Amino acid sequence: MSKASSFRNAALVVLGAILGGLFVASWERTAAGARQNNPPVTPATIQADVTRLKDITPPFSHPMVDVAMFAANLWFAGDRKNWPLANYYLGELRNRLGWEVRLNPSPKGADGNPMDMKSIFDGIDTGSLTKLKTIIAMKDSKQFAMEYKNLLEDCYSCHKTAGRPYLRPMVPVAGPQPILNLDPGATWPQ
Numbered sequence: 001m002s003k004a005s006s007f008r009n010a011a012l013v014v015l016g017a018i019l020g021g022l023f024v025a026s027w028e029r030t031a032a033g034a035r036q037n038n039p040p041v042t043p044a045t046i047q048a049d050v051t052r053l054k055d056i057t058p059p060f061s062h063p064m065v066d067v068a069m070f071a072a073n074l075w076f077a078g079d080r081k082n083w084p085l086a087n088y089y090l091g092e093l094r095n096r097l098g099w100e101v102r103l104n105p106s107p108k109g110a111d112g113n114p115m116d117m118k119s120i121f122d123g124i125d126t127g128s129l130t131k132l133k134t135i136i137a138m139k140d141s142k143q144f145a146m147e148y149k150n151l152l153e154d155c156y157s158c159h160k161t162a163g164r165p166y167l168r169p170m171v172p173v174a175g176p177q178p179i180l181n182l183d184p185g186a187t188w189p190q
Helices: 002-036 043-056 062-079 084-102 117-138 141-160
Strands: none
Touching: 043 084, 062 084, 062 141, 084 117
């Protein structure tokens, strides 16, 4: 029995060595092929890569489209007293505003000079966004409606500073058909 067990162990070691060798050989061939298919890095290839990335990068306004959607959903969730969902949309709205600041930290303002988006965001973040978070935690519908309007006024102040007074937010009256049920008492699906 001991002799058979020793033979089996030796066979497993040999089989493992063979499979390991095949794996390493395959890996080296794949790596060598990848090196042959990649052109050498030169200033021209770097510039071509940068140009391609600029062509496929979404515009700076992309996060603001998300902000608008989350702001509308925030309104409807708060209006229906679905406080956990309102809190979620408030967090997503805040994240997208932060994304906009990271993407475009100093766009030109109405006067043609760079704006300090971080300072504007910080003011909104510590102002109306923080107040809304507190109001949502308190589940206060009356205060929610008032502070939501203050948030929209803050947004509009930023739009005017950026030279875009035509971007005038409003309390939404109807939104796209949401896929999420806004009813906090919903029981379907299970």
